[in-house]
Amino acid sequence: MVISAPSGGGKSVLRTEIFKKDKRFKFSVTCTTRKKRKGEVQGRDYHFVSDKKFKKLISDKKLLEWAKVHGNLYGTPIKSVRDILKENKIPLMTIDVNGARSVKKYFPDAVTVFILSPSLKILVKRLKLRKESEENIAIRLETAKKEIKEAFFYEYFVVNGKLEKAVENIIKIADCESLKMWRNRDAILKFKKEF
């Protein structure tokens, strides 16, 4: 499952709550060259790596997708996704629209969800609460504007108003996707054979 949201959309809080509520999901940890923020843990929130190491991952084709966001590099190691799938769990990726496109090419049965705060006003408020500088807020809003233009690429749309509700909706999406007919071919074929 791929989740994208403009910065300030509340991705990381949402993510934490999803993992708390539903043990089917596992976080596919992203590599990044950006500096660790307060409270973030190496290997849990991100694999914090050097620019050199990141470039090596790219040239070794170890990344499913990567992108430069606000001057920092972010990338999803293919292995971390495959490992989670092998465990029969749902890899949860929080990446941007270019990343989402790459994932969809590599894993066509991936499910893509676009998260948005209820209004622009609330988005700005959340960025300010995070104590981002005025300049950073401006950059992030510019990015948000671009990202929203790509919203129609995604299959699902979840408003991140009340956190509880948004988490519930994402879990429901996972439930329903497992009810999709094309994901249940084997069950149907088994029933047919019984006749």
Added chain:
Amino acid sequence: MVISAPSGGGKSVLRTEIFKKDKRFKFSVTCTTRKKRKGEVQGRDYHFVSDKKFKKLISDKKLLEWAKVHGNLYGTPIKSVRDILKENKIPLMTIDVNGARSVKKYFPDAVTVFILSPSLKILVKRLKLRKESEENIAIRLETAKKEIKEAFFYEYFVVNGKLEKAVENIIKIADCESLKMWRNRDAILKFKKEF
């Protein structure tokens, strides 16, 4: 929402429970020429009509779809579906695969769900519990066999094992369908305008 299930799949019990649990759903009452079964109520379970009346409905193009099943005619009046949509409710139709195809042509945004009992054994058991004659059971199983061949036409697959669970899944499907991006164009366009 269109629900199809081989006879004995438990369609009518399921339907009753859905309406009890979730007030968004409204039953789109089907016309039929078949005899009323014990406990069925005219206008609630079906519009029981004569052969002559049914043929008039067909020639007047009042039916969204109709089919002959086990010697009886069944049809969905277009008006009953339109009326429910006007109320902003979800019309729930329990029809066969041909009906489902007609509905999908007329209402491309309809959601189609195929219901199946957990096994052939349980399907037979349910038919016997309904005190159908041996001959009727044989006819219905033959129909079931044909219907299962068409299962892949449907978007969703729900196993009707535990009733509670099946009802919950159908309600979840309605919830998730309302989260589909293409059903939320207006919300996205509104957000874009705020920039």
